[in-house]
Amino acid sequence: MLKEEVAKALKVIQDGGIILYPTDTIWGIGCDATNSEAVKKIYALKQREEAKSMIILLDTDNKLQSYVSEVPDIAYDLIEFAEKPLTLVMPGAKNIAPELIAADGSVGIRIVKHSFCEQLIQRLRKPLVSTSANISGQPSPKNFNDVSPEILEGVDYVVDVDQHDTTEKKPSTIMRLSPGGQFEFLRR
Template sequence: MNAEITKALEVLKSGGLILYPTDTIWGIGCDATNVEAVERIYKLKGRDSSKSLVILLDSDNKLLSYVSEVPDIAYDLIEYAENPLTIIYSNAKNLASNVIHEDGSIGIRISNHNFCKQLIQKFKKPIVSTSANLSGEPSPENFSQISETIIEGVDYVVDLEQADMSKKKSSTIMKIEPDGRFSFIRK
């Protein structure tokens, strides 16, 4: 795994795109602070740039580096969630402008996936994690369902978990308001 982390790091640092396994489905990733790299993801997926992207962090103690305020309930939800959970926070900061939703919010998932955690720790920045599919197509449940267009459109495909045929699913998505009110976007 160390060799794969090293290769993925080189690509991320150079503004490139990676295709990688996560704690949910396979993702297309880049440096979440690099506007040009984020733009490449929108173009590769054919995704409308008004739709924001999710970012991954390795620890909830880094949340305040990327959002102005984290309601206390968010820490409890992260700690006790039984399945991967993406939380949409208001007032994003220190990220590429095109990764943030037009209302100023950002979706963040604290990854429990060993590869992702180590990669983010060594990169020292959040990475984008968007489903490895063309916009409008179903999200792939495993590596074998990822289209050649996506595979050929990234700069590096992480050589881990490609033979895993178990069916993965996307994370639960919740939006939390600064006052702690929350709603489910995707269960």
């Protein structure tokens, strides 16, 4: 079942489509983080201005250096010891769609701990875009039942995993990291 869903989602993403999928936090809308056209589809669906960047998901922290020019050493400790999902905003973003890079050159990255996401990212061999499954300005969905019809109809594929999980999920903690290792919380 999981393997089949990963294969279906992978095909949609490789064809430039966008998916609605479960993560270790809230339901997300995602695509290949290196595909500008797919990223633009997500901005359009969310009715979100491109100045507000979206995060990317990786399956392991040893891939960070492929997408950030200088990973501060503390990033690995923060990822290892974080008790809940943690998104790190780091400068020097590279090798991703320009629409995902903030005006200051940074990108938010989360090492995802969710079997569907991990398998999908491993097979895609690229980072996965993740942004809350809502129209910009509306509340983030706490579980699958909260996802609006506009989003359900606007994506190319709805992943059939965890749809019956009614646990209320929360977005990740977000920290900004500077190359020197200083950090600040943007969302706790």
